Amino acid sequence: MMKPFLEAIQEKVLILDGAMGTMLQERGLRPGQSPEELNLTMPEVVASVHRDYVEAGADIIITNTFGGSRFKLAHYGLEGRLAEINARAVQIARKEAGGRAYVGGSIGPTGQFVEPLGEVPFDEMKAAFREQAAALIDAGADLLSLETFLDIKECRSALIAIREVSGTIPVIAMLTFDDNGRSVLGTPPESAAITLTAAGADIIGSNCGLGVEGIYDILCRMRTVTHLPLISQANAGLPRLIDGVTVFPGTPQEMAAYHERMIGMGVRVIGGCCGTTPAHIRVMKAALGTMQQPWQPRPESTGVTFLSSRSGWTAAGGGGKTAIIGERINPTGKKVYSQELLDGKVAYIRREAMEQVAAGATLLDVNVGAPGIDEPAAMERAVFCAAAAAGVPLVLDSSSPAALERGLKAADGKVLINSVSGEAKSLRRVLPLAKKYGAAVIGLALDQKGIPDTAEGRLAIARRIRNAARRYGIPDADIIIDCLTLTVSAEQKRAAETLRAIRLVKQKLGLATVLGVSNISFGLPQRPLISSAFFAMAMEAGLDAAIINPKDGAMMAAWRSAMVLLNRDHQAAVYIEAYRGEQAAATVQAATASGAPLSIRERLSRAVIDGDRDGIVPLVEEALREGLAPMQVSSEGFLPGLEEVGRRFEKNIFFLPQVMQAADTMQAGFVRLKEEMKGQAFESRGRILMATVEGDIHDIGKNIVCTLLENHGFEVFDIGKNVAAATIIAKAKEYAVDAVGLSALMTTTMSEMDNVIKRLKAAGVKTFTMVGGAVVTQEYADKIGADLYARDAMEAVARIKQLLGAEG
Numbered sequence: 001m002m003k004p005f006l007e008a009i010q011e012k013v014l015i016l017d018g019a020m021g022t023m024l025q026e027r028g029l030r031p032g033q034s035p036e037e038l039n040l041t042m043p044e045v046v047a048s049v050h051r052d053y054v055e056a057g058a059d060i061i062i063t064n065t066f067g068g069s070r071f072k073l074a075h076y077g078l079e080g081r082l083a084e085i086n087a088r089a090v091q092i093a094r095k096e097a098g099g100r101a102y103v104g105g106s107i108g109p110t111g112q113f114v115e116p117l118g119e120v121p122f123d124e125m126k127a128a129f130r131e132q133a134a135a136l137i138d139a140g141a142d143l144l145s146l147e148t149f150l151d152i153k154e155c156r157s158a159l160i161a162i163r164e165v166s167g168t169i170p171v172i173a174m175l176t177f178d179d180n181g182r183s184v185l186g187t188p189p190e191s192a193a194i195t196l197t198a199a200g201a202d203i204i205g206s207n208c209g210l211g212v213e214g215i216y217d218i219l220c221r222m223r224t225v226t227h228l229p230l231i232s233q234a235n236a237g238l239p240r241l242i243d244g245v246t247v248f249p250g251t252p253q254e255m256a257a258y259h260e261r262m263i264g265m266g267v268r269v270i271g272g273c274c275g276t277t278p279a280h281i282r283v284m285k286a287a288l289g290t291m292q293q294p295w296q297p298r299p300e301s302t303g304v305t306f307l308s309s310r311s312g313w314t315a316a317g318g319g320g321k322t323a324i325i326g327e328r329i330n331p332t333g334k335k336v337y338s339q340e341l342l343d344g345k346v347a348y349i350r351r352e353a354m355e356q357v358a359a360g361a362t363l364l365d366v367n368v369g370a371p372g373i374d375e376p377a378a379m380e381r382a383v384f385c386a387a388a389a390a391g392v393p394l395v396l397d398s399s400s401p402a403a404l405e406r407g408l409k410a411a412d413g414k415v416l417i418n419s420v421s422g423e424a425k426s427l428r429r430v431l432p433l434a435k436k437y438g439a440a441v442i443g444l445a446l447d448q449k450g451i452p453d454t455a456e457g458r459l460a461i462a463r464r465i466r467n468a469a470r471r472y473g474i475p476d477a478d479i480i481i482d483c484l485t486l487t488v489s490a491e492q493k494r495a496a497e498t499l500r501a502i503r504l505v506k507q508k509l510g511l512a513t514v515l516g517v518s519n520i521s522f523g524l525p526q527r528p529l530i531s532s533a534f535f536a537m538a539m540e541a542g543l544d545a546a547i548i549n550p551k552d553g554a555m556m557a558a559w560r561s562a563m564v565l566l567n568r569d570h571q572a573a574v575y576i577e578a579y580r581g582e583q584a585a586a587t588v589q590a591a592t593a594s595g596a597p598l599s600i601r602e603r604l605s606r607a608v609i610d611g612d613r614d615g616i617v618p619l620v621e622e623a624l625r626e627g628l629a630p631m632q633v634s635s636e637g638f639l640p641g642l643e644e645v646g647r648r649f650e651k652n653i654f655f656l657p658q659v660m661q662a663a664d665t666m667q668a669g670f671v672r673l674k675e676e677m678k679g680q681a682f683e684s685r686g687r688i689l690m691a692t693v694e695g696d697i698h699d700i701g702k703n704i705v706c707t708l709l710e711n712h713g714f715e716v717f718d719i720g721k722n723v724a725a726a727t728i729i730a731k732a733k734e735y736a737v738d739a740v741g742l743s744a745l746m747t748t749t750m751s752e753m754d755n756v757i758k759r760l761k762a763a764g765v766k767t768f769t770m771v772g773g774a775v776v777t778q779e780y781a782d783k784i785g786a787d788l789y790a791r792d793a794m795e796a797v798a799r800i801k802q803l804l805g806a807e808g
Contacts, residue, residue, distance in 0.1 A: 001099075002099060002102065005102050005142050005143050005170045006170050006202060008059075008102075009203070009229055009268040009269065009295060010268075010294060010295040010297075011294055011295070012292050012294070013263055013267065013268055013269070013270060013288055013292060013293075014059035014060055014102075014268065014269050014270075015057060015058050015059050015060070015269075015270055015271065015281060015284055015285045015288060016058065016059070016060040016061075016062065016104070016231070016233060016269050016270065016271025016272075017050075017053035017058040017060065017061045017062055017271060017272070017281060018053065018058075018271065018272035018273070018276030018277055018278065018280055018281050019272065019273060019274050019275060019276050019277070020035070020049060020062065020064055020066070020106075021035055021066075021274075021746060022274065022275070023049045023052075023277070024038060024045065024046070024049065024064070027045045027048065027049070028042060028045055029045075031694050031695035031749070031752065032694050032695050032722055032724075033076075033695075034067065034072075034073065034075075034076040034078060035064060035066070035067060036064060036065055036066075036067055036068050036072075036073065036078070036085050036089070037076065037078060037085070038064065039064055039065075039085050039088040039089045039092060040081070040084065040085060040088060043088065043092050046064045046089070046092050047092050047095065047096050049064075050092065050093050050096035050097070051096045052278040053101075053278055053281055054096055054097060054098070054100055054101050055278070056278035056279070056281040056282040056285065057281060057282055057285030057286070058101055058271075058281050058285070059101055059102065060101055060102045060103075060104050060143075060269065060271070061093050061096065061097055061101050061102075061103060061104070062093075062104045062105075062106045062145055062147075063086075063089040063090055063092075063093045063103065063104065063105050063106050063136070063141065064089050064092070064093075064106070065085070065086050065089045065105060065106045065107070065132070065136065066106045066107075066108035066147060066148070067108055067697075068082065068085055068086045068089070068106070068107070068108075068132050068135075068136075069082075069107070069108075069110050069128050069129065069131075069132050070082055070128050070131060070132075071110035071111055071112055071128055072108070072110060072111060072697065073085065075697045075721075075722070082131060082132065082135060083131075083135045086105070086132055086135035086136050086139065087135055087136075087138065087139035089105075089136075089139075090103060090105060090136060090139035090140055090141050091139060091140075094140060102142040102143060103140070103141050103142050103143075104141065104142065104143045104144065104145040104172070105133070105136030105137070105139075105141035105143070105144045105145065106145050106147055107129065107132055107133065107136070107144060107145065107146050107147070107158060108146075108147055108148055108149075109148065109149050109150060109151065109154055109155075110125065110128060110154065111697065111698055111699070111700060112125070112154075112700075113151060113154070113700065114151070114153045114154055114157060115384070115410075116384045116388070117151070117153070117185075117657055117660060122157055122409040122410065123409070125154060125157045126157045126158075126160060126161040126164075127161070128161075129157060129158040129161035129162065130161035130162070130164055130165055133158075133161060133162045133165050133166075133169075134165045137165055137166055137169055141169070142170070143169065143170040143171065143172065144162060144169055144170070144171050144172070145171075145172040145174070146158050146159070146171065146172065146173040146174060146201075147174055147207055147208075147233075148174070148176050148207055148208045148273075149173075149174065149175050149176065150175070150176055150183055150184045150185060150700075150774075151183070151185050152175060152183065152185070152187045152191065152192055152195055152196075152310055152412060152413065153310065153412045155173060155175060155192075155195075155196065156195055156196070156199045156412075156413075156438070158173075159171065159173055159196065159199035159200050159201055159438075160199060160200070160436065160437060160438070162200070163199075163200045163436070170202045170203070171200065171201050171202050171203075172201070172202070172203045172204070172205070172231055172269065173196045173199075173201035173203070173204050173205075174204070174205050174206050174207040174231060174233060175187065175189075175192045175196075175206055176206065176207060176208045176209040176774070177189065177206055177209055177210060177214070177218050178209060178210075178791075179210065179214060180652070181217070181218070181221070182311075182652075182655070184656060184701075184774070184792070185310065185655060185656045185657060186310060186311040186655025186656055186657065187310055187311060188221070188311070188312075188313070189206070189218045189219075189221040189222045190221055190222065190224065190225045190308070190313045191308040191309065191310065191311065191312060191313045191413055192204075192222070192308075193221075193222035193225050193226040193228075194225050194226070194306045194307065194308040194313050194413065194414050195308045195412075195413045195414050195438070197225075197226045197227075197228055197438075198308075198414040198438030198439070198440075198478070199414075199437075199438035200438065201228065202228065202229070203228060203229045203230065203231050203268065203269060204222065204226060204228050204230060204231070205218075205219060205222070205230045205231035205232055205233065205267070205269075206218045206219065206222075206231075206232070206233070207231075207233035207234070207271075207273045208233070208235060208273040208274060208774075209235065209774065210234060210235060211234050211235055211236070211250055211254075212232070212234040212250065212254065212255050212257075212258045213258070214234070215232050215233070215234040216232070216258050216261060216262065219232060219262070219265060219267060220265065223265055223266060225306050225313070225315075226298075227297070227298035227299060227300045228298075229266060229267070229268040229269070229295065230262075230265065230266050230267045230268065230269075231267065231268070231269040231270070231271070232258075232262055232267050232269075232270050232271070233269075233270075233271040233272060233273050234250075234255065234272065234273060234276075235250065235272075235273045235274045235275055235276070236249070236250035236251075236255065236272060236273075236274070236275030236276045236277075236280060250275065250280075252279055252280040252282070252283030252284060253283060255272065255276070255280055255283075255284055256283055256284045256286075256287035256288075259284070259287055259288055259291055260291050263291060263292075263293060266295075266296070266298060268295060270284060270288070272284070274775070300475050300476075300477055302476055302477060302510045303317045303318055303477070303506065303510045303511060303512055303544075304316070304317040304318030304320070304477060304512065305317055305416070305440050305477055305478060305479075305480055305512050305544075306414070306477070307363065307393035307413070307414050307415065307416055307440060308393055308413035308414045309387060309391055309392055309393045309394065309412055309413045310387065310391070310412035310413060310655075310657060311391040311655050311657075312391050312392050312393065313393065313413075314362045314363060314392065314393055316363075316480060316512050316514070316544045316545040317480075317511075317512030317513075317544040317545075318512075318544075319568065320568060321362075321563050321568050321569065321574070322539050322543055322544060322545060322546055322559060322562070322563070322568070323362045323363055323544065323545040323546070324360055324361045324362050324363070324545075324546060324548060324550050324556075324559065325361065325362075325363045325364070325365050325395055325514070325545055325546065325547040325548070326352070326353075326356030326357070326359075326361035326363070326364045326365060326548075326549070326550050327365050327516070327518070327547045327548060327549055328352045328355075328356055328549055328551070329348075329349055329352050329353065329356075329364060329365060329366050329367060329382065329386065330365065330367040330397070331367065331368065331369065331370040332367075334348075336348055337349075337370075338370040341368055341370045341373050341378050342370065342372060342373055344377075344378075344381065345614050346381055346382065346384075346385040346614060347612065347614055347615055349366075349382050349385045349386055349389070350385050350386075350389045350610060350611070350612060353385070353386045353389040353390040354389050354390055354610070355551060356390070356549075356550050356551065357390040357391070357392055359550040359551045359556065360550045360556055360559070361390075361392065361550040362392060362393075363392055363393050363394065363395050363416065363545070364386055364390055364392055364393075364394055364395065365394075365395040365397045365418060365547060366379070366382050366383060366386055366394055366395065366396055366397060366407070367397035367398065368382050368398070368403070369397075369398060369399070369400075369403075375398065375400050375402070375403040376400070376402045376403045376405075376406035377406070378403075379396070379398060379403040379404075379406050379407040379410070380406045380407065380409070380410045382407075383396070383407045383410035383411055384410055387410075387411065387412050388611060388657055388658065388661050389610070389611070391655075391658075393413060393414065393415060393416065394407075394411060394415045394416070395415065395416040395417075395418050395442075395547075396408065396411075396415055396416070396417050396418065396439075397418040397419075398418075401429045401430065401433060404417060404430070404433055405433055405437075408433060408436075408437035408439060409437070411437075414438055414439060414440065415439050415440075416439065416440045416441070416442060416480070417430060417433070417434055417439050417440070417441045417442065418442045419441065419442035419443065419444050419482060420434075420441050420442070420443055420444065420465060421443070421444045421446050421447055421461075421465075422443070422444070422445070422446060422447035422461035422462075422464045422465055423447045423448045427465070427468045431468060431469055431472045431474060432472060434469075434472070434474055434478070435472045435473055435474055439478070440477075440478035440479070440480065441469070441474070441478065441479060441480070442480050442481075442482050442514055443461075443462060443465035443466070443469075443479055443480065443481045443482065444461075444482050444484065445457075445458035445459075445461045445462050445481060445482060445483050445484050445501065445505075446458075446461065446484060447461055447464075451484050451486065453494065453497065454497055455483075455497045455498075455500035455501035455503075455504050456504070458483050458484065458497075458501040458504075458505075459501060459504045459505060459508060459509070462481040462483075462505050462509060462511065463508075463509060465479065465481070466479055466509055466511065476509075476510065476511060477512075479511050479512075480511065480512045480513065480514045480544065480545060481505045481509070481511050481512070481513050481514070482513070482514050482515060482516070483498050483501035483502050483505060483513060483515065484498060484501075484515070485498055485515050485516055485517060485518075485519040485520050485534075486498070486519065486520070487519060487520065487521070487522040487523055487524075488520050488521070488524070488530065488534075489521075489522065489523040489524050490523070495520060495534065498515070498538075499537055499538060499541045500541075502515075502538060502541040502542050502543055503541050503542060506542045512544040512545065513542065513543055513544050513545070514543070514544065514545040514546065514547065515538055515543055515545075515546055515547065516546075516547040517531055517534060517535045517538065517546050517547065517548050517555070518531050518547075518548060518549065518552075518555075520534045521534075528552060528554035528555065529554070531548075531552075531554070531555060532554040532555050532557065532558035533558070535548070535555060535558045535559065535562075536558045536561070536562045539558075539559070539562040539563075539566060540562065540566065546559070556578075560574060560575045560578055560579075561575070563575070600619065600622055600623045600626055600628070600637070601623075601628075601636045601637045601640075603619055604616070604619050604620070604623060604633065604636075604637025604638060604641065604669070605637055605638070605640045605641030605644065606641065607619055607641070607665060607669075608637075608638055608641030608642055608645065608662050608665050608666050608669075609641045609644050609645055609648075609662060610665075611658060611661030611662050611664070611665050612665060613661075613664060613665045613668050616665050616666070616668050616669040617668060617669065617671075617672050619637075619669075620633055620669050620672045620673060621672070623637060624676060630673040630676050630677050631683070633669070633673055634669075634670070634673060634713075638666050638669060638670075638711075639712065639713075641662070641666075642662060642663070642666060642708075642711055642712065645658065645659055645662045645794075646659075646794045646797070646798065649792075649794045650794065656704070656792075656793070659704075659708070659793065659794060660704060660707070663707045663708055663711050666711045667707070667710075667711065670711075683713070684713065684714065684715040685712065685713040685714050685801070685804065686714050686715070686738040686739065686800070686804040687714070687715045687717070687735060687736065687737040687738050687739075688709055688714050688715070688716050688717070688737060688738065688739050688740075688741055688800065689717045689719065689728070689731055689732050689735060689737040689739070689740045689741065689767075690702055690705065690706050690709075690716060690717065690718045690719070690740075690741040690743070691718075691719045691720065691721070691723040691727075691728050691731075691740075691741070691742060691743070692720070692721035692722060692723060692742075692743045692744065692745075693722075693723065693725075693728075693742055693743070693744050693749055693750075693752040693753055693756060694722055694723060694724045694725065694749070694752050695722065695746075695749040695752055696721065696722060696743070696744050696745055696746055696749035696752070697721050697722050698721065698743075698744075698745035698746070698773075699720070699721040699743070701743055701745070701772065701773060701774070701793065702718070702721070702741070702743040703718070704793040705741065705743075705772070705790075705793045705796045705797070706718045708793050708794065708796070708797045709796075709797055709800070712797050712801065714800070717731065717735050717737065719731050725752070725755055725756045725759045726759075728740065728742075728756055728760070729756075729759055729760055729763050729765060732760065732765050732767055733763075733765060737767055738767060738768065738804055739767055739768040739769065739770055739787075739788075739800060739803065739804065740756075740760065740765075740767050740768070740769050740770070741769075741770040741771075741772070741796070741800075742756055742757075742769065742770070742771050742772075742786075743771075743772055743773045744771075744773040744775065744776060745773050745774050745775065746775065750773065750775050750776060750780065753771050753776070753784055753786070754783075754784040757769050757784055757785055757786060758785075761785075768787040768788065768800075768803055768804070769785075769786045769787050769788070770786065770787065770788040770789070770790065770796065770799075770800060770803075771784070771786040771788070771789055772789065772790045772791070772792075772796055776789065777789070787803060788800065788803055
């Protein structure tokens with residue numbers, strides 16, 4: 001009898017099998033057919049793939065269920081047979097494993113985006129993953145493997161769904177990264193690792209997208225922020241087209257060459273993705289035999305809390321810089337923000353998020369607790385907005401469990417809950433949410449009796465919170481204690497007790513600490529003097545995070561100075577960067593302040609850049625009142641903004657979510673302009689046909705390209721996914737297009753691009769061709785004779801404009 005999976009990986013590194021799709025294609029899978037359907041119609045073919053991998057030495061075989069969710073199966077009309085397809089896949093694999101290998105249930109992405117990036121609500125996405133996970137677990141899978149995810153939010157929803165079904169099934173979670181070190185939606189490996197660790201994965205890592213060298217670099221970065229075992233599932237190099245056949249050049253020996261380094265870093269499962277065959281697995285298994293070593297557990301970080309967003313991450317504690325939590329997104333005393341909350345608007349949130357981060361905030365506190373509002377709905381809107389506008393981890397500030405849960409569902413990464421107290425009722429309401437959604441929590445050193453007078457009293461409550469969190473399975477690293485700041489004007493002696501409490505919590509419990517610093521000066525004149533002095537004293541006492549207004553110059557000056565003096569700002573780099581140009585910056589600021597306000601054209605561009613969907617239509621109305629023609633609003637207002645978004649995307653300042661938000665904002669403005677034009681069409685820059693080739697049902701990338709092309713003035717004919725070559729040719733002729741864009745995500749379907757391009761030429765269709773997709777390269781595009789290759793949506797727009805001479 002085999003040992004439980006998680007015990008087995010402690011004793012030795014396990015080899016996971018290789019590619020499934022390419023082998024099924026070689027053995028009878030037809031173009032456009034569902035691979036998962038073969039579990040029912042051709043089970044012996046699926047079994048033969050498993051058999052070959054087991055005989056090659058694989059310790060883990062993965063079921064043929066990568067597209068076994070309701071979203072994917074619905075494309076083939078198979079959603080009603082979901083449970084049957086997934087259960088049969090486990091049965092086939094179990095029989096071939098024969099007690100020699102573990103059976104992992106494969107779960108892939110749905111091909112949809114979660115709100116607000118897409119149209120699928122979090123709960124609907126979670127329900128789809130829960131349905132598939134339950135079918136795989138009920139059928140007897142030993143573990144589940146989340147593979148080839150592009151969106152950290154979708155992968156997080158899958159993990160949460162699985163943990164609703166089972167708290168014990170081992171789960172591997174992998175994201176796919178590009179050669180720029182981020183996922184297609186801008187997530188770095190550190191953010192992915194923090195989020196997946198917190199959401200309940202047992203092993204994390206990366207698959208597909210990169211060869212073994214690239215995967216190794218990704219895992220090195222993950223290791224810095226997680227204690228979990230890692231998995232490497234690399235492609236056999238990058239695909240090439242040779243004699244009309246897609247070939248992966250990575251040899252078994254090349255893939256095995258990284259074994260020793262992988263094992264030393266804590267990789268406990270090594271497998272292969274696209275292009276990997278039983279021959280690769282055989283060599284990899286043989287090479288592993290000489291370098292096996294038992295797992296050396298990495299201790300969880302104590303006193304340091306990692307937090308993440310979709311595109312960034314930060315740490316509080318561990319001797320690093322004191323984290324700055326921006327406090328300005330709070331309706332207390334802010335009439336404008338309170339009214340916007342009542343009106344369901346987010347302009348204030350967007351502005352404050354961007355300004356606070358620009359001023360130095362590393363986290364943003366989000367509070368929507370105004371009277372008379374639907375707080376859960378407001379929290380969701382606020383999280384969507386702040387996450388898109390700023391890209392830093394969020395702090396959800398609410399006393400409402402319903403609002404907290406709505407915000408936790410809306411979040412892209414691992415957030416910090418503000419807060420829980422030592423009161424039993426508070427602990428029961430908040431800690432289960434933190435555990436379920438993978439969040440950290442601020443623990444207030446108070447209970448039903450109030451705030452203790454002494455540091456020892458606050459320490460006792462902190463210990464009580466820590467112990468309760470442990471009972472819920474929340475690690476110490478995810479507890480940050482607020483020793484509480486009281487106004488010194490009323491209780492002068494207790495300020496010193498707060499500082500002493502910080503030291504005690506760190507010394508006795510090893511937990512990170514936080515304070516709402518500005519409370520100290522309430523009721524006193526020249527508040528910044530008291531607040532900044534107390535802030536410096538608290539940092540010397542070991543304060544790890546501070547809730548402040550980062551736009552307060554005195555507070556940030558105290559922070560920068562203290563970080564230098566406490567040796568937390570290496571070589572005073574942050575301090576020097578902030579102040580070396582102080583005089584010049586003041587001159588520029590004065591000149592700006594005295595200059596003319598932004599023109600309506602500049603404000604239209606700014607709205608597109610900021611993704612201000614709520615504000616774009618009023619600006620369009622203002623522009624029309626000023627006499628701008630609709631085409632001027634577009635070409636002189638919208639497009640310059642979108643061009644700037646493109647420049648920021650190229651420099652890795654913006655990522656795909658911000659690009660899509662800008663495009664959505666521009667589309668909202670276009671709707672109003674089209675009303676003004678009374679049905680008149682905008683002048684087209686060119687006519688583009690877009691399609692995902694036959695056999696491939698993935699269209700996220702294609703859809704993004706379509707949206708951006710339309711925003712740049714092109715007329716786009718999107719004929720969908722899994723489109724036959726004959727249909728593409730017929731539609732290209734019918735619409736008399738200037739270019740045909742072809743997309744493919746899978747290695748098994750990219751060769752169809754070659755077929756389409758050849759048939760377009762044979763049919764005498766005179767049009768440019770553009771290709772793209774996760775598996776496509778410039779080398780491949782050149783090989784098949786495509787006129788244009790683009791790595792991403794922004795590049796696709798720029799290059800098609802050049803190709804068609806439409807830069808103007």
